[in-house]
Amino acid sequence: MTVQASRPRPAMARPGGWWGAVTSTDHKRIGLNLGCMSLVFFLVGGIFALIMRSQLASDNGHVVSDYTYAELFTMHGSTMIYLFVAPMAIAMAMYLAPLQIGAVSLAGPRTALTGFWIWLGGGLVMQSGWFAGDGPGRDGWFSYVPLSDSQNTPGTGQDLWTMGVTLAAIGMLLMGACVLATILRRRAPGMALLRMPIFSWTALVTVLMVVSGFPALIIAMGLLFIDRTTDVYIYSGFAGAIDYQDIFWFFGHPVVYVMFFPFLGAAAEAVAVCSHKRWFGYKAFVASMLAFSALSMAVWAHHMFTTGGVTNQYFAATSTALVVPAGIEYFDLVGTLIGGSLVLRTSMLFGLGFFVQFLIGGLSGIWVASPPLDYAANDTYFVIAHFHYTLFAGSVFGFFAGVYHWFPKVTGARLREGLGKVHFVLLVIGTNLTFFPMFLVGEAGMPRRISRYPQHPGWVTDNRLETIGAGIIAVAVLVFLVNVAVSMRRRVIAGDDPWEGHTLEWATSSPPPPLNFTRPLPPIRSYAPLLDLREQVADAGPGSGGAEISQEVSA
Amino acid sequence: MALISTRQIYERLASVYLPIAIGVFAFFTLLIVLSVLRYRRRDQPSRRAENNALEGSYAALLVCVVAFLLYLTLTDEHKVDSVANHERPSLVVDVTGSKWEWEFRYPAQRIVGRSGFVGDQPLVVPADRAIRFNLASQDVIHAIWIPQLEFKRDLIPGAVEHVTLTFTRTGTFDGQCAEYCGLHHAEMTFRVRVLPPPAFARWATAHRGGAT
Numbered sequence: 001m002t003v004q005a006s007r008p009r010p011a012m013a014r015p016g017g018w019w020g021a022v023t024s025t026d027h028k029r030i031g032l033n034l035g036c037m038s039l040v041f042f043l044v045g046g047i048f049a050l051i052m053r054s055q056l057a058s059d060n061g062h063v064v065s066d067y068t069y070a071e072l073f074t075m076h077g078s079t080m081i082y083l084f085v086a087p088m089a090i091a092m093a094m095y096l097a098p099l100q101i102g103a104v105s106l107a108g109p110r111t112a113l114t115g116f117w118i119w120l121g122g123g124l125v126m127q128s129g130w131f132a133g134d135g136p137g138r139d140g141w142f143s144y145v146p147l148s149d150s151q152n153t154p155g156t157g158q159d160l161w162t163m164g165v166t167l168a169a170i171g172m173l174l175m176g177a178c179v180l181a182t183i184l185r186r187r188a189p190g191m192a193l194l195r196m197p198i199f200s201w202t203a204l205v206t207v208l209m210v211v212s213g214f215p216a217l218i219i220a221m222g223l224l225f226i227d228r229t230t231d232v233y234i235y236s237g238f239a240g241a242i243d244y245q246d247i248f249w250f251f252g253h254p255v256v257y258v259m260f261f262p263f264l265g266a267a268a269e270a271v272a273v274c275s276h277k278r279w280f281g282y283k284a285f286v287a288s289m290l291a292f293s294a295l296s297m298a299v300w301a302h303h304m305f306t307t308g309g310v311t312n313q314y315f316a317a318t319s320t321a322l323v324v325p326a327g328i329e330y331f332d333l334v335g336t337l338i339g340g341s342l343v344l345r346t347s348m349l350f351g352l353g354f355f356v357q358f359l360i361g362g363l364s365g366i367w368v369a370s371p372p373l374d375y376a377a378n379d380t381y382f383v384i385a386h387f388h389y390t391l392f393a394g395s396v397f398g399f400f401a402g403v404y405h406w407f408p409k410v411t412g413a414r415l416r417e418g419l420g421k422v423h424f425v426l427l428v429i430g431t432n433l434t435f436f437p438m439f440l441v442g443e444a445g446m447p448r449r450i451s452r453y454p455q456h457p458g459w460v461t462d463n464r465l466e467t468i469g470a471g472i473i474a475v476a477v478l479v480f481l482v483n484v485a486v487s488m489r490r491r492v493i494a495g496d497d498p499w500e501g502h503t504l505e506w507a508t509s510s511p512p513p514p515l516n517f518t519r520p521l522p523p524i525r526s527y528a529p530l531l532d533l534r535e536q537v538a539d540a541g542p543g544s545g546g547a548e549i550s551q552e553v554s555a
Numbered sequence: 556m557a558l559i560s561t562r563q564i565y566e567r568l569a570s571v572y573l574p575i576a577i578g579v580f581a582f583f584t585l586l587i588v589l590s591v592l593r594y595r596r597r598d599q600p601s602r603r604a605e606n607n608a609l610e611g612s613y614a615a616l617l618v619c620v621v622a623f624l625l626y627l628t629l630t631d632e633h634k635v636d637s638v639a640n641h642e643r644p645s646l647v648v649d650v651t652g653s654k655w656e657w658e659f660r661y662p663a664q665r666i667v668g669r670s671g672f673v674g675d676q677p678l679v680v681p682a683d684r685a686i687r688f689n690l691a692s693q694d695v696i697h698a699i700w701i702p703q704l705e706f707k708r709d710l711i712p713g714a715v716e717h718v719t720l721t722f723t724r725t726g727t728f729d730g731q732c733a734e735y736c737g738l739h740h741a742e743m744t745f746r747v748r749v750l751p752p753p754a755f756a757r758w759a760t761a762h763r764g765g766a767t
Contacts, residue, residue: 066738140735146712147695147737238713241696276600284610306698307709308716313629320625327617330583331610337590339601344591352591356584363576370628372568372635375561376705379698379733445702447733450741454729535602 025109026514027182030116031095032410034175037120038088044127045079046477048072053434053470056463059455069451070138071157075127077141078161082168083123085259085395090172090210092262092402093179093203095410099505100200102188102524104515107181111174119171126164129157137161140449142252143224145235145244150228159228166221169214169251176210179203188504190524194286197503197527198272198279201286202265205293206258212297213254220247242309249300257296259391261289263398264329267351270401272336273499274348278528280335281328288325295322305371306378312371319369326362330355345499346420350401353428354394361389364439379449382442388435397427400480407487408494412510416492419483426476433469437462502528560721561635565705568631572624635706644687644719646680652690652697652710652732655739659767664759668767670745671732676767677746681755682725690716700733701747707733722749 014020021029052072055061064072098106106112129136134155139148143161146152183204187196196204224244227234235244272279279285299319301310333355342348364386368374377383400423408414441462446453453459497506507530508517522529649660656671659678668676680686690699692710700707701720708718732743750758 066741070735070738144696144734147735152695152737236713238711241711241713275594277602278604280603281605281610283605284614306707307711309711313632316628316632317625320621320628323621323624324614324617327620328610328614331613334583334586334590335606337587337594339603340590340594341597341600342591342595344595352587356587359580359583363580366624367572367576370568370572370624370631372561372564372628372631373572375635375707376565376702378707379700445700445729445731447700447731449735452741454744456729 023113025106025113027094027098027106027109027112028410028512028516030106030109030112030175031091031093034087034094034116034119035091037123038084038091041079041083041123042088043477045076045084046474048076048079050470050474052076053467055451056453057467059460059463060452064451066451067135067138070449071130071135073449074137074140074143074161075129078126078137078165079123080391081141081255081259082126082165085391086255087119087168087172088399089206089258089262089395090175090179092199092266092399093206094175096406096505097179097200097203098182098186099508099512099516100197100503101183101186101191102504102517102521103182103186104517105186106178107186108178112178115171115174115178117171118174119168122164122167122169122171124164125160125167129160129164132156132160137164142245142248145224145227145241148224148228149235159225162221162225162228166218166225169217169221172210173214173218176207176214180207180211183207188521188524194283195524195527195529198268198282198285199262199265199503201289202261202268205289206261209254209258209261209293209296213251213258215251216247217251217255220244220251223247238309242304242307245304245307246301246310249303250297252303253300254293254296256387256390257292259395261292263354263395263402265398266402266405267354267398268333268336269503270347270351270405271333271355272528273405273501274343274345274351275336275340276343276500277336277340278502278526278531279332281332282527284328285332288328292322292325295325299369302369302374305374316369316371320366322369323366330359345404346415346417346424347401347404347499349421349424350397350404353424354397354401357389357397357428357431358394361386361391361394364389377442379447380442381438381446381448384448385435385438385442388438393431393435397431400424400427405499406505407484408498409505409510409512411488412494413487413491414494414498415487416483419479419486423476423479423483426472426479430469430472430474430476434466434473435469437465437469497530500530500534502531504529506530559634560723561704561706562723564631564634568627571627575620575624643685645684647687647689648678648680649689649691650678650699650710651693652699652736652743653693654695654737655732655743657699657730657732657743657745659745661759664762665764666759666762666767671743672739675746677727677748678730679748679750679755679758679767680722681752682722682749684752685719685721687717687719690718695736696734697732697736697743698734699730701728701730703728703747709734722747725749725751 051064055063055069134157136157139153148158223234226232268279295318299315301315302319304310305312368377368383368386404415404420441459444456446459494510496510504521507522522533525532647662649662651658656669656673659668670676690708690710692712694712697710698707699710704720708716726749728747730745730747732740
């Protein structure tokens with residue numbers, strides 16, 4: 001009798017090719033897909049901004065109609081917030097946090113994959129409004145009621161916008177929950193919470209705020225959808241208008257920090273690695289992150305100071321208290337730089353650019369946290385300048401710091417340094433030329449969301465500078481895309497650890513294998529395990545067993 | 556009690572906040588730039604990773620800064636509220652916003668002005684007098700924004716808001732809707748003519764029962 005040897009079943013037979021890429025449950029693939037799609041939406045939202053800036057290049061512009069202008073500012077804000085910065089924050093957390101904490105895979109990978117597709121579906125539903133007869137959403141990215149009800153804004157486009165935002169929020173909630181579960185339950189042995197790297201901590205507080213803030217958005221939008229499409233009136237009268245704003249901003253303020261923390265973490269990692277020093281004041285930083293996220297759940301109504309419907313004093317107090325955690329970050333930054341050995345690579349430049357420019361956004365944030373000052377600044381270009389300094393001059397710079405830092409890890413190839421520095425310089429010039437004059441016209445009284453403006457002294461000049469700045473930003477982004485294309489086409493092989501990294505993602509191959517690590521992890525005794533090893537080698541000196549450790553480091 | 560205008564409060568508060576903001580920005584930017592110049596490419600990076608005493612004292616300093624800013628903000632907020640709500644008004648104007656026009660109705664003088672998409676009849680007020688505005692909206696949320704006063708307030712349908720404001724300078728100023736309210740939002744503008752009180756009294760008599 002012949003024994004028929006059963007053929008071993010391939011354990012992890014996953015489809016390859018493009019089908020494999022879009023159905024993969026690997027956190028790196030989902031993170032990369034999410035990040036790449038977010039970047040596409042960034043370009044789309046940027047084109048909307050360029051058209052708006054062309055319209056505002058003169059006081060009585062005729063580039064687009066008032067109707068189209070409303071569609072543009074609505075879709076610019078909605079695209080950038082729901083489809084670029086927030087999902088990009090989740091994408092970075094999804095890709096990097098499991099690697100940094102030594103996890104082999106994501107918790108709830110199918111849920112995360114589902115979340116990605118729901119989010120992408122939501123984005124496409126929102127953008128599909130451009131093909132509706134009455135155009136896409138046109139009531140701004142926060143679409144206050146009663147303007148956004150079916151009586152004041154009838155039509156399919158606004159319905160699609162409402163449903164698109166709901167879906168995008170559900171998708172991000174699912175993905176955020178999976179990252180949260182991964183960080184809490186899948187850390188490698190030895191990776192205590194207080195040994196997690198800086199970026200992983202920022203990722204943790206980010207997804208904490210995703211799971212606590214995004215349900216409010218889903219509720220606000222779901223109810224708005226019911227209000228618009230059925231006979232049931234949900235948001236009626238004064239109370240309905242205030243309730244909508246309360247629910248919306250209960251999401252809307254935490255999301256501001258969702259769109260900030262991972263980029264802060266990326267900038268901090270880039271700065272620490274390029275300083276050859278671990279991030280300074282780790283415990284204070286972790287405490288400040290937790291304080292930041294707790295406070296951020298209690299500041300929402302500072303968006304509503306002029307409604308007369310909220311307790312301004314309370315929200316002024318919680319908002320101003322954000323000075324403390326924010327101040328600690330800057331202390332830690334300076335502490336990291338002092339005594340380091342600084343290398344001004346592109347990732348370092350973007351990291352420092354993040355901190356310096358975000359300071360303008362943060363300080364103007366303390367300004368608008370004061371109700372008597374906000375009574376003037378609210379709904380003017382001052383506020384536009386403020387949040388673009390946080391989101392663009394801040395988060396987008398932190399994002400680019402992360403891209404230049406981790407691109408070698410993700411692709412195995414380095415980005416070109418020369419093009420990177422051109423990208424940085426152009427982006428600094430373009431950003432400040434675009435957004436700084438907005439403080440001035442805003443202080444002079446120019447409201448946001450107007451397609452034409454009076455010829456007050458300086459307004460045309462300032463607006464023209466902003467338009468030129470926006471053009472320079474566009475060129476800078478093109479330089480970045482060229483850099484990516486060139487670096488992928490003619491690859492400069494990066495190796496596993498091109499920058500002498502501090503954290504576990506640098507202890508595996510570039511790009512990492514499907515289950516992240518093939519070699520045993522180095523011992524984890526702090527938030528910078530690879531730096532620990534390097535210091536150990538240096539201390540041991542030549543010929544005293546240091547060779548073995550250095551072999552371990554370079555293996 | 557002398558009348559305090561929202562503009563004076565804004566300017567006083569801004570004159571404290573602005574130097575602090577510029578000072579903090581300059582301080583940190585300078586520190587970062589100096590650190591970059593001083594610590595570029597050295598042989599032996601320091602291994603110092605924390606300094607709890609310094610961090611603690613710094614955090615305490617930040618708490619003091621927050622307390623100071625909040626003291627200023629809350630006392631000034633109280634002043635704005637008392638100006639805005641409790642001053643005995645010498646004139647009452649009902650302001651109604653609708654897409655996309657302003658209606659200024661003077662109930663005692665029986666004068667009405669309309670401005671915005673439909674016309675250009677100004678809001679006329681006396682200087683140095685407390686003026687009660689009753690704010691209402693007929694359709695969506697609007698916001699009355701008068702840069703000269705450094706003040707704006709939302710007009711939310713379903714309720715009437717009351718604010719009492721004071722203009723301290725005579726002249727003609729711009730006003731505009733600040734909350735996006737639909738297609739012709741940009742054209743929902745008006746002018747404010749601030750007259751010396753005797754001139755205002757003559758104006759009110761001359762326009763009684765008519766338009767501004």
